[in-house]
Amino acid sequence: MSRTVSSWILSSARNSIVLQGKGRLYSICIPDRNKIKWKLVFSKTRLYPAGSCSLDNTFSLKKAFRHTSTEEEHFSFQLSPSQINDILRAGELSHKILDLNGKNANSVLRFESNQLASNTPIEDRRSAATCLQTKGMMFGVFDGHAGSACAQAVSERLLHYIAVSLMSRQTLEEIELAVECMKPVLPILQWHKHPNDVEYREIASQYFENLRVYWQHLLDLDTEPGFSLEEAMICAFKRLDSDISLEVQAPQENESMRNIALQVAFSGATACVAHIDGVHLHVANTGDCRAILGVHEEDGTWSTLPLTRDHNAFDEFEIRRLKREHPRSEEKTLFVNDRLLGILMPSRAFGDVQLKWSKELQHSVLENSCDVEALNIYQYVPPNYHTPPYLTAEPEVTYHKLRSKDKFLVIASDGLWEMLSNEKVVKLVAAQLTELNGQKPQLAFEKPVNLGYMHSLLLQRKNRGTASLDQNVATHLIRHAIGSNEYGEVDQEKLAAMLTLPEDLARMYRDDITVTVVYFNSETIENYYRNN
Numbered sequence: 001m002s003r004t005v006s007s008w009i010l011s012s013a014r015n016s017i018v019l020q021g022k023g024r025l026y027s028i029c030i031p032d033r034n035k036i037k038w039k040l041v042f043s044k045t046r047l048y049p050a051g052s053c054s055l056d057n058t059f060s061l062k063k064a065f066r067h068t069s070t071e072e073e074h075f076s077f078q079l080s081p082s083q084i085n086d087i088l089r090a091g092e093l094s095h096k097i098l099d100l101n102g103k104n105a106n107s108v109l110r111f112e113s114n115q116l117a118s119n120t121p122i123e124d125r126r127s128a129a130t131c132l133q134t135k136g137m138m139f140g141v142f143d144g145h146a147g148s149a150c151a152q153a154v155s156e157r158l159l160h161y162i163a164v165s166l167m168s169r170q171t172l173e174e175i176e177l178a179v180e181c182m183k184p185v186l187p188i189l190q191w192h193k194h195p196n197d198v199e200y201r202e203i204a205s206q207y208f209e210n211l212r213v214y215w216q217h218l219l220d221l222d223t224e225p226g227f228s229l230e231e232a233m234i235c236a237f238k239r240l241d242s243d244i245s246l247e248v249q250a251p252q253e254n255e256s257m258r259n260i261a262l263q264v265a266f267s268g269a270t271a272c273v274a275h276i277d278g279v280h281l282h283v284a285n286t287g288d289c290r291a292i293l294g295v296h297e298e299d300g301t302w303s304t305l306p307l308t309r310d311h312n313a314f315d316e317f318e319i320r321r322l323k324r325e326h327p328r329s330e331e332k333t334l335f336v337n338d339r340l341l342g343i344l345m346p347s348r349a350f351g352d353v354q355l356k357w358s359k360e361l362q363h364s365v366l367e368n369s370c371d372v373e374a375l376n377i378y379q380y381v382p383p384n385y386h387t388p389p390y391l392t393a394e395p396e397v398t399y400h401k402l403r404s405k406d407k408f409l410v411i412a413s414d415g416l417w418e419m420l421s422n423e424k425v426v427k428l429v430a431a432q433l434t435e436l437n438g439q440k441p442q443l444a445f446e447k448p449v450n451l452g453y454m455h456s457l458l459l460q461r462k463n464r465g466t467a468s469l470d471q472n473v474a475t476h477l478i479r480h481a482i483g484s485n486e487y488g489e490v491d492q493e494k495l496a497a498m499l500t501l502p503e504d505l506a507r508m509y510r511d512d513i514t515v516t517v518v519y520f521n522s523e524t525i526e527n528y529y530r531n532n
Contacts, residue, residue: 078496078500079495079496079499079500081492084492084495084496084499085469087116087499088114088116088470088475088478088479088499089114089472089475091113091114091115091116091194091196092112092113092114092194092472092474092475093112093113093114093126093128093192093193093194094110094111094112094113094472095110095111095128095192096109096110097109097110097521105524106137106521106524107276107277107278107279107402107520107521107524107525107528108137108276108518108519108520108521109519109520109521110518110519111128111139111192111516111517111518111519112472112473112474112516112517112519113126113128113194113472113474113514113515113516113517114472114474114475114478114514114515115512115513115514115515116415116478116482116512116513117512118415118506118507118510118511118512118513119148119506119507119512120503121148122148122512123143123144123145123147123148123151123512124141124142124143124144124148124151124413124415124512124513124514125141125142125144125148125151125152125154125155125269125514126139126140126141126142126155126514126516127139127140127142127155127156127158127159127191127273128140128191128192128193128516129159129163129189129190129191129192130189130190130192131163131166131188131189132186132187132188132189132190133163133167133171133186133187133188134163134166134167135277135278136275136276136277136278136280137275137276137277138159138162138163138189138273138274138275138276139273139274139276139409139411139516139518140155140158140159140271140272140273140274140411141271141272141289141411141412141413141514141515141516142154142155142158142269142270142271142272142289142413142514143269143270143271143287143288143289143413143414143415143512143514144267144268144269145267145268145269145270145344145345145346145349146266146267146268146352147263147267147376148267149260149263149264149267149351150244150263150264150265150267150268150269150350150351150352151267151269152198152200152264153200153207153244153260153264154240154269154271154350154351156199156200156207157207157211157240158236158237158240158271158273159189159273160188160189160211161211161214161236161237161239161240162232162233162236162273162275163188163189164188164211164214164215164218164236165218165226165227165231165232165233165235165236166226166227166229166232167215167218167226168226169219169226171186172215172218172219173219174186175188175215176212176215176216176219179212200260202256202257202260203256203257203260203261206247206252206253206257210243210247214239214243229275229277229280229282229399230282230397230399233273233275233282233284233395233397234284234394234395234397237271237284237286237350237393237394237395238393238394240350240393241350241351241392241393244264244265244350244351245265245353245356245357247261247264247265248261248262248264248265248266248353248365249361249365255370258369258370259370259375262365262369262372262375262377263375263377264351265351265353266351266352266353266354266377267351267352268344268349268350268351268352269287269349269350269351270286270287270288270289270311270346270348270349270350270413270414271284271285271286271287271289271350271393271395272284272285272286272287272289272290272291272308272411273285273395274291274409274411274518276402276409276518278402278524278528279401279402279403279525279528279529280399280401280402281307281399281400281401281402281409282397282398282399282400283307283308283397283398283400283411284395284396284397285307285308285309285311285395285396285397285398286311286348286349286350286392286393286394286395286396287310287311287346287347287348287349288310288311288312288345288346288414289308289411289412289413289414290306290308290310290411290412290414290417290422291306291307291308291409291410291411292304292305292306292307292308292409292410292422292425292426293305293307293400293406293408293409293410294406294407294408294409294410294426294429294430295403295405295406295407295426296405296407296430297405298405302426302427302430303426304422304423304425304426305400305406306422307398307400307409308396308398309396310346310414310417311346311347311348311396312338312345312346312347313335313338313339313340313345313347314338315347318347318348319334319335322334322335322340322347322390326387326390327386327387330384330386330387333383333384334390340355340390340391341355341382341383341384341385341390342382342383343355343382344391347391348391348392348393348394348395349391349393350393352391354379354380354381355382355388355389355390355391356388356389356390356391357388357389358388359381359385362379362381363379366379402520402525403525404522404525404526404529406520406525407430407433407519407520407522408429408433408517408518408519408520409517409518409520410425410426410429410477410515410516410517410518411515411516411518412425412477412513412514412515412516413511413512413513413514413515414511415481415510415511415512415513415514416477416478416481416513416514416515418511419481419482419484419510419513420477420480420481420484424480424488425477428473428476428477428480429473429476429477429517432470432473432476433473433519473517474515474516474517477515477517478513478515479495481510481513482494482495482498482499482510482513483495483498498510
């Protein structure tokens with residue numbers, strides 16, 4: 001990379017200003033755009049606050065590759081191709097559904113997932129599991145903010161709450177009886193995890209007890225057959241968020257459990273979860289993660305089918321919803337600078353009790369807690385905080401009946417969608433799928449052909465060999481998200497620069513990225529319609 005580019009990055013970071021929000025100090029770089037020399041790297045610059053958390057780092061860049069501060073004297077953006085691949089592939093996860101007796105009855109063929117950290121530690125989480133007491137598979141992506149604690153807790157617990165919500169009364173009674181008799185409990189989920197996935201072992205027993213209280217509540221309802229899938233997902237989301245709020249208010253066994261409960265409640269997380277059972281696809285979304293379908297049309301073209309809406313200040317439905325829930329006198333202060341109360345980008349999220357509790361409850365909980373400043377938790381009440389709650393974890397649930405032309409589902413945190421459009425993501429996955437199937441994608445020429453377009457075709461030919469490097473399509477998407485130039489091709493120099501940005505600067509140019517791609521079994525879907 002040129003000296004001009006590295007000098008610009010360092011000077012922009014060292015001339016940053018400090019803003020305060022959500023009770024934490026956020027360092028935000030305000031660059032002089034007239035000095036931008038390399039538009040291929042910085043044309044998509046984003047400015048975001050950073051969070052903090054006490055969890056160990058997972059899937060972050062190896063220290064040998066990534067700088068820790070812009071104040072380092074010897075600053076280099078150089079990475080070899082093998083180092084780039086090591087970084088990008090560190091969080092890869094894939095799972096293929098077993099084909100029993102040559103007949104795979106599951107509509108899910110396989111899934112591939114990956115993560116890339118910007119924050120240290122990464123604040124995103126992901127989950128994938130097969131339901132053992134009910135039908136189907138579930139996939140979730142969770143985008144944390146103000147730390148990773150809430151995303152961690154939700155990723156461990158939410159799928160269990162959904163699975164329990166779907167169980168029959170008989171199954172719930174069997175599980176409750178086993179617990180009462182201190183016998184082994186029927187497994188609820190079969191998890192598909194990365195070896196480096198972390199867990200809250202210190203508080204696992206409490207999480208189980210609160211899950212038990214939830215299924216006891218379902219038994220008390222004395223209803224059969226229980227919830228529809230949409231109702232189950234909504235109820236699970238809302239119940240878990242309620243438990244997160246109540247846990248931090250209840251007495252804890254020890255200081256460690258108390259600290260975890262505090263960090264979970266006072267940080268936040270958005271969530272997008274897909275439940276797939278045969279041809280029935282339900283997607284529950286809270287916040288600004290996103291899910292889309294890749295559709296292969298009869299004429300051979302690919303189209304995109306969005307399954308979620310981003311819950312933020314740019315969504316008219318969310319603006320109207322919040323205006324209905326609060327007095328007319330607050331209409332102009334609900335969203336300030338495109339953030340909820342001037343604080344939060346998403347308008348729905350787990351945790352974030354600062355935007356849900358009364359001022360008095362916040363003060364009471366924090367006053368009775370040990371050294372909360374050491375946990376990076378401070379009482380911060382935004383201006384115009386009059387009628388809480390302003391935030392909800394209630395999801396929007398979308399149902400879609402799968403067709404044979406629906407080939408894959410992409411769920412990802414907003415770090416991907418800030419860099420790539422829905423259409424670009426489908427195009428990249430489709431091209432990878434075509435290549436793996438041994439078909440050569442056709443190059444369509446635009447007319448008139450200009451020098452820029454010819455340059456793009458040359459880059460395509462040059463990078464044809466690198467495209468097949470990524471066997472995991474989630475890695476392929478992340479590579480393009482942070483390394484694509486203005487022609488849509490991966491620029492190795494830009495990719496190296498984005499991966500080696502120091503920890504105190506990386507969050508200004510890219511967010512944590514988590515991607516899960518689920519491939520559907522078209523033959524199973526066709527058989528369903530043939531038999532019905």
